[in-house]
Amino acid sequence: MGEINHFEYGWITPALSYALSVLGSALGLVCAGRIRTATSAGQRAWWGLLAAWALGGTAIWAMHFMAMLGFAVGGTRIRYDVPLTAASTAIAVAAVGIGLAIVGTGRLAAPRLIAGGFFTGAGVAAMHYTGMAAMRLDGSLGYDPLRVTLSVVIAIVAATVALWLAMTVRRGIAIAASALVMGIAVNGMHFTGMSALSVHLHESRGPASGTEVSGLLVPIVLAVVFGVVGLVYALLAAPSDDDRAGAAYVSARLDEAPQTVAAEPAPDPVGLRARSTLAQPGAQFPSRRSIDRPS
Template structure:
């Protein structure tokens, strides 16, 4: 049995992972709030996609791999299978997106909330253990069944609470407080699942294939930075409720204003206006009575 260290760099990695989960939760809750006020199906799909990326991609997946920076196994190097790592990203984003679609279409009720929470929680747990399966080291992995089950329960409960908050929380202070709670739940699920892991190291010192964490760190950091910047730009560029209310007020004012009256015609005592139209197509020739006096 190999010795495992979950905090090789002390509290730096768990602190960074918690900060990432809180940041992603804040952005995800704000984007989810825009789903409720969207005026069309296309806008709802757009904000749902952004919320899924913020929650699934940043608050969950990026948090997982930042926390994995502090994971080490005595006597072996750790590398990662890139396709499985990418697949774990897709699992997290798609699971959150489907969960938001379940609770965000129609009236929110307990059945929708529980169904969305179960699906999303199972997806989050699948993301975590897919990421663990992507590890390549000189040994074999084992899991404690009870702790794995506990981590899945935590994931389902955390996902259910997150979806409920996404559909109900609107105010700034409430969003921040909810994100702090969600950060605790996401990190709690991660480290509970990690505590279920055991490694049986192989005696032979075979070469470990795959990408090192230092190789994956740069694209992960760039993806997080560009993702957060893109989310912030989308939120800042989108019209707020106040903007929409102001636009509706201006439209109602324009609709209620009377049409501008035509200016009074200038006097034409000698019939110059009538004479100027003679001979033009569609102009009837005036009768003798209509002719001006000479």
């Protein structure tokens, strides 16, 4: 049996994986908040897609990949099947997107939340074990059924809580606190699933297939960076609730302005109208007595 090391590079990979999960969770919660305030089906679909990428692509899948950088098995090198790795990404994003669609349409109720959480959690677990199946090494993988079941339960519970937070949490400290909790849940599910793994090395070593981690690192890092930058840009470019409220207030004040001016004209200083007649040919200069005389 091969010796498994989940922290080949010490605390760096788990710290980075947690940071990615928190960042993705925070962006996903903000995007999910825009779903609730969207005024059209197209806007809801757009923000749902961005939230699915933030939660599924960054908070879950990118976290999984970062944690796997610290995974090593003594006596064998680890490679990855690229199509299967890409499929695990698609599974994570699709699972979160469908879960958001379930809870985001209509009034949030317990049956919708449970159904969305179950589907999303099962999808997250499928992503994890698909990513594990993408590993290529000189050995066979085995799993402890009890710990696998526990990891799936954690995924479903965490997904249900995440969807509830996505539909209820709105801004500020609540989003930050929720992202920290979601980061713990995502990492807890990952390392629980990893603890179920055992590797039985083969006596005869065949030719290694797949791609080294170094070959996947650059494109994945670029995808994550551009994805995060795109999410931040989309959030900054789109008007927030406060922006819309401010625009509505200004528009209402502008609509009321002509009526206010007509109803309450500005007072005319004494003699100002009289002095303005001097510019007319043949006009007489008004005296103080004529100005003060009541009409």
